[in-house]
Amino acid sequence: MxxxxxxxxxxxxxxxxxxxxxxxxxxxxxxxxxxxxxxxxxxxxxxxxxxxxxxxxxxxxxxxxxxxxxxxxxxxxxxxxxxxxxxxxxxSKPEIDISLPSSTRCSNGGIHPISLVQQKMCKIFKRYGFTVYEGPELDHDFYNFTALNIPHDHPSRDMQDTFFVKENPLFVLRTHTSNVQIHTMLQEKPPLRIISPGRVYRVDNDATHSPMFHQMECVVVDKGISFAHLKGMIQAFMTEIFGSNVKTRFRPSFFPFVEPGAEIDIYGPNGWLEIGGCGMIHPNVFESVNYDSEIYTGYAFGFGLDRMAMTLFGLSDLRLLFEGDFSFHSQFSILP
Amino acid sequence: MFISINWLNDYIDLSNYTLDEITKSLTQLGIEVEGINIKESLDDKLIVGRVVSVAQHPNADSLHYCKVEIDESGTHLDIVCGATNVTKNMLAVVATVGSKLPDGTPVKESKIRGQISQGMLCSEKELDISSNHDEIIDLKENLAIGSKLNQYIKPDAVLELGLTPNMGHCLSYIGIARELSAFYSIPLIQNPRQKTISFSLNKKVELTVKVKEDSGCQRFVALYMENIKVVESPLWLKQRLELTGLRSVNLIVDATNYIMLESGQPIHAYDYTKLDGKCLQVCKAGKNFHSLITLDDKKSLLDQNDIIICDKNNAVGIAGVMGGKNSEIDPTTNKIVIEVANFSPSQVRRTAKRLNTHTESSHRFERELDINQPPQVANKVATFIASILQSEHNIQAKVADESIDFYPTKARAKRIAIRVSRTRSVLGYYKISISDVINILERLCFKPLDKTDDRILFEIPSWRNDVNKEIDLIEEVGRLVGFDNIPYEMPKMNIQPHQEDPFINFKDFCRTILAANGLTEVITYPFFSKKDFTALNLDENHIFWPTVSLNNALNEEQRHLQTTQLPGLLKALEKNRNRNQQGSRFFEVGRGYFQSNGQENKTFSEILSNKERHFSGVEHINEQTRPFERTFLSGILDNPLTTKGWDNKEEKNVDFFSVKELIFNLFSAAGIHQHEWTRVNQEKIPFLHPKASAFLVWNNQTLGWIGELHPRTCLAYNLGSNIPVIFELDIEAVYKLSETTSLKIESTTKKFPSVSRDLSLLVNDKISFKDLETSINSHPKQKHQKGFHLFDIYKGENIEQGWKSFAATLTFQSEKKTLTDGEIDKEMSSLVKWLKDDLGATQR
Structure with missing residues (x-):
């Protein structure tokens, strides 16, 4: 047993x-x-x-x-x-070939370079206390022109070749995002700091012009705002975008809704590059939105997002931005 | 505008400044230099020669064989010349052998049709003076034979200036000279052409001028001249005009242009003998004058409100735009009337725009002119013509003793005050003093009249129509101080950022999610043609039929504004397919544009019923007529979804469910769980495949649609039979839904394990998954069954026609205990019985 x-x-x-x-x-x-x-x-x-x-x-x-x-x-x-x-x-299992492709899905997604640039800039401006406003692309003549000190029968109207609505010629495809400053100032009391990005339209189509393009405008209104403040903000902004070595230059120019008005140039590898316009908001604009120009002053500056995207991404052909070429677009990231 | 530096030096001595300095100064003044054309000094071997004989070339009918004397001692050259105007004793420009023309062409001795040619006789084109190539230059001046031409035609630089609309006062040589004089603090050269001779007519002239009040013409000067001769202009005059972009016509016309360029004041000359009734009248065209043939030989149809100049019977000019052919200066003209006027800028602009005739004259009138200068300008023109006729042609022209000057309301000089304190605070340039301000503005010819500690009153020069307010004076100060000298500063502001419209952020959120799901953002033009709408199978009553169109579209393809973003995406896809790009996946965030006049009540009301996104209104604008804009998120997925690969043996095509998954991912990310899919009514979205498409709906509101593209639309966009899947979301509605949705979060963890059971059911083919889902969820004895997951649908072998099998995994769970097999079996058999009663389903 x-x-x-x-x-x-x-x-x-x-x-x-x-x-x-x-x-x-x-x-x-x-x-x-x-x-x-x-x-x-x-x-x-x-x-x-x-x-x-x-x-x-x-x-x-x-x-x-x-x-x-x-x-x-x-x-x-x-x-x-x-x-x-x-x-x-x-x-102890055999080593895998880590160089094999990861996926057989056809593509990686990406965001349009103009959107990326716009997002990046909005972020910067928000840190400086700006608020983003959008507005209509089809707008009444008043907002796009008259209130911006661009009267009827004035040569300053010719500065922007305008698309008119057939059914109602008082409405136009906005030629700049400056219409948003009028809408906003009519709604809000000063002080204000706004940025308005968006699509704009002009009767123009060649290698360097597109009938539709993008702008961003920044407007500040308060007591005691000066041209020196305008220069300071633009310099700060350009530094954030292009780095601390960026040089800016201000050339007198004319935009009806500002005075004094100037072109903004930045210094790049190919010399001075025109990048936008700016100036002190014209008292006539304040008058049309019932702001007292004796009490308040303000500045506005704007630039083309398309040109900015081309500069930042080193693109040479504007038209590529609007052709929807998949292989071109899938190179872009999602994070601005 | 083109400015020759040589000519500019007539008005201001710029010899101490380099071209580069002048260019930089102009830029700093706000005058953009868009181009510089350097005219080099002419070659020393281009000389004056006299044609001593002209003979027919023996071997060519169109050529001449000339002997040309090239020095005082009588040296001759044999030169072959093809010009029609070569004559004996003519003074011509000889390009001798070894010389170089301005364009770099070397001149060599050559044989032309057997005849030796020792150089050439030059045309204006060859000397880069004008485009005239048919005739050689006929030097009518008294020039020494053998002298170098570069003694008479100096090297020069021509600047192309871009002048903004506020710079009307710079549309002339004197205007530019004034700016530079202020900038450099150097004086202008007064009165460049001395009036040395008297051309007095000493008799009364029969000429009357009438100006109707409603013409808006503020001043009209007419000056009579006689015994003139219409001759060619001297070479220097021709050259100056051509450099500035104007063509030389004859001395009279050239004189009016020359003085216009000098002074900025447009001038017109009439042939006096052609004026009926010897009168000029400025009036509205009204009903009497319908058309006029203008100097450019075009027939212009007149509007009743156009301002014209007429004689007793006919219109003879369109005010400020162009003169009439009927009173044109011609080779026989002997008596002229010089018109120098101040027409209404907006009137001239309206007419010029309507006629699409933009002239040097209308350009200047639109920008307002110096009302004080017409009489001087008229005299300048007359003197200019008379002096040249006398010095070059020995003709004694006579000028009326006095011009007729219609000027009923004398303009008073504007007076504007500027505050130094305001100047400092607007510019942010605090170190500027009151004397700096006075100094700067005086340099620009503003005249200080009165001053206090802070405020200075200025009289504004008559040519500065752009200066109307204090801010305009401040701008002048800023311009002359130089914007580069103003410091960089950051404002001190106490500001709460305003509430931002969260929808702006939501759009970026959608971009991120779609891109993370493998789609690529594109931006296309929002324009369409009617062709697109036909391709989309839309009829004219459809809400998507173009409702906002453009008056001045670039072309018919871009006549209408989009009401759906689909065509832009389809066109982009076509281009990609042509490049053999496979598997394109796009999305776009853009707007649809709709007329607001009641059209939203049409069939597609669900999408477009919300119009809450209003923009601020001003009383006098009828906001009811405002077209409305709706933001869409649209996309397209092309085949294949996945390609064959080392870990994937089958290529997979996109289908309805590829997009459904995408939308699901977007909605989950946005925290939206309530939405439904309903079948698409063909009338509503006729460009979707009727069997493979759906509306996305919540609470009776359509949020969007997805589906395969209709094969007909696919073909219409040249996409063949390879059908992509498309979607469009009204993301304003989706955004609102995301705002109203609050997530239901279960905050307890499950203590007891869940148990799964598979169930295979045979159901009629008409039963949808949703029917099954609804039925399972409404099981009256449902107790522990929590969820279910469909893992198979089967039709075919072993299953009767018209039936199908659904196989699903059901999950059971209790919060109180671990479930026993018995409890689950009981609930399963109850469910199977319920499904048989409710759906006629049998367990397989």
Whole structure:
């Protein structure tokens, strides 16, 4: 009878030895079930206990317990080995070719360079306390011209070739985003700092002009705003965009809604580059929105987002921006 | 405008300034130098010669064989010449052998049709004076034979200036000279041409001038001249005009142009004998005058409100725009009337614009003129003509003793005050003093009349019509101080940023999500043609039919404003397909434009019913007529969705569900969970595939549509039978939905495990997934079943025609305990029975 237990013990050792060198987890589990599971061999031995004479039972039971504990101990060790073996085995798999392409989807998405530039600039201006405003692209003559000190029958109207609405010629496709300053000033009381990005339209189509393009205008109105402040803000903005070495220049020019008015140039690798217009808001503009120009002064400056995007991304052809060439556009990122 | 530096030196001595300095100064004054054309000194070997004989070339009918004397000692050259005007004794420009023409062409001895030619006789074109190439230059002046031509024609530089509309006072040599004189603080040269001779007529002239009050003409000067001769202008005059971009016509016309360029004042000359009734009248065309043939030989139809000049019977000129052919100076003209007027700028502008005739004259009138200068200008022209006729042709022209000067309301000089304090605060240039301000403005000819500690009253020169307010004076000060000398400063402001429209941010959010889902943003033109709408299968009653069109579209293709962004995307796709680009995926954020006159009540009202995004209104503008704009997010996905690859053996095409997933991702990201899909009514979106398209709806409002492109529309955009999937969302509505949606967040974690069971059902083919979903969710004895996931749809073998199989995994979970098999079996069998009753479904 005790011999039987010895046989069991040596059989277990045999089973154990069989998988010891490759302790795969499921084999270890099978071994455990075979031996000490509910229907395992040791359990069967325990069921024999009842059939033994009473005085034999404690001794046999004790021996059986010893055997079981020994098996359990060995199984535990094997189990620990199995975990380690599993990890090692996993780590030993062949190296993958990490240079294989990651995906067979056709493309990566991207945001249009003009949107990227616009987002980037809005972020900068917001830090300086500006608020973004948008306005209508189809607007009444009053907002696009008259209120901006561009009267009827005045040569300053010729500065912008305008698309007129056929059904209602008092409405035009806005020629600049400056219409937004009128809408905003009629709604809000000073002081204000606004930026208005958006699409604008002019009757123009050649290699360097598109009938639709994008502008961003910045307007500040408060007591005591001066041309020096205008210069300061533009310099700060250009520094954020082009880096701290940027040089700006201000040339007197004419935009009807500002006075004095100036062109903004920045110095680049190809010399001075005209990048936008600016000036002090004309008292006539304040008059048309019922702001008191004796109390408040303000400045406005604007620039083309298309030109800015071309400069920042080093693009040479304006038309490429509006052709929807997929391979061109999928080069752009999502983060501005 | 072109400005010759040599000519400019007649009015201001610029000999101490380099061309580069002058260019920079003009830029700093606000006069843009757009181009510089350098005229080099003529070659020393271009000399004056006298043609001593002209003979027919023996071997060519159109050529002459000339002997040309080139020095006092009688040296002759043999020269072959093709010009029609070569005559004996003519003084001509000889390009001798070894010389170079201005364009760099070397002149060599050559044989022309067997005859030796030792140089050439030059035309104006060859000397870069004008484009005249048919005739050689006839030097009528008294020049020494053999003298170098560069003694008479000096090297020069011509600046092309870009003048903004406020710079009317700079549209002349004197105007530019005044600016530079102020900038450099150097004086102008007064009266460049001395009036040395008297040309007095000493008799009364029969000429009357009438100006109707409603003509808006403020001043009209007419000056009579007689015994003139219409001759060619001297070379220097021709050259100056040509340099400035004007063609030489004859001395009389050239004189009017020359003095216009000098003074900025347009001038017209009439042939006196052609004026009926010897009168000139300025009036509206009214009903009497319908048309006029102008000097450019065009027939201009007159509007009743056009201002014209007429004689007793006929219109003879369109005020400020162009003179009439009927009173033109011709070679026989002997008596002229010089007109120097001050017409209404807006009247001239309106007429010139309507006639599409933009002239040097109308350009200047539109920008307002110096009302004080017409009499002087008239005298200048007369003197100019008379002096040249006398000195060059020995003709004694006579000028009326007095011009007729109609000037009923004498303009008073404007007076404007400027405050030094205001100047400082507007410019941010605090170190400027009152004497600086006076000094600067005096240099610009503003005359100080009176002053206090802060305020100076100035009289404005009559040519500065652009100066009307204090701010205009401040600008002048800023300009002369130099913007570069104003410091850089940051304003000190206490400002709360205003509330920003969150929709602006939402658009950027949509861009980010779509790009993150593999789409690329494009920007296309929002213009269409009617052809596009036909291609979209739209009829004229459709809400998408073009409702806003442009009066002056660039072409018919761009006549209308878009009501859907689809055509722009389809055209972009076509271009990409032509480049063999596969799998293009675009989106665009743009606007649709609609007329507001009640059209929104048409069939597509759901999309366009909201008009809440209003822009501020001003009382006198009828906002009811404002077209309205709606922001759309639209996109297109081309085949294939995925290409074959090392980890993917099958290429997959895009379909309805590719876009549905995209929209789902966008909506989840925006926290929107309530929306439904409904079938598209063909009448509403006829460019979608009727069987594979849907509206996206929430609360009876259409948020957008998605679907496969209709095969007919696909073909119409040259996309063949390879059908892309498209979508368009009214993101203003989507945005509003995202604002009203609040996320329902379960904040407890599940303690007990969930259990899954698969269920396979046989249902009629007409039962949609949604029917199944609704039925499962409405199971009356539903207790622990929480969710289900469809993993298979099957039709075909082993399944009867008209039936299909849905296979789904159902999830069961309790918050109180671990569920037993028995509890789940019970609920499953109840559900199966319910589905049989509700949908006629049987378990497979």
């Amino acid at each position: 005790y011999e039987e237990l010895n046989n069991l013990s040596s059989e277990f050792r045999k089973d154990l030895d069989a998988i010891k060198s490759k302790p795969v987890a499921n084999l270890v589990e099978k071994l455990r079930l075979d031996w000490i599971g509910k229907k395992g061999r040791i359990s069967k031995e325990y069921s024999k206990l009842n059939r033994l004479p009473k005085d034999e039972r404690p001794k046999f039971g004790k021996q059986l317990n010893i055997l079981k504990q020994d098996i359990e101990k060995n199984l535990q060790i094997l189990k620990d080995h199995a975990v380690e073996f599993g990890i090692e085995e996993n780590l």
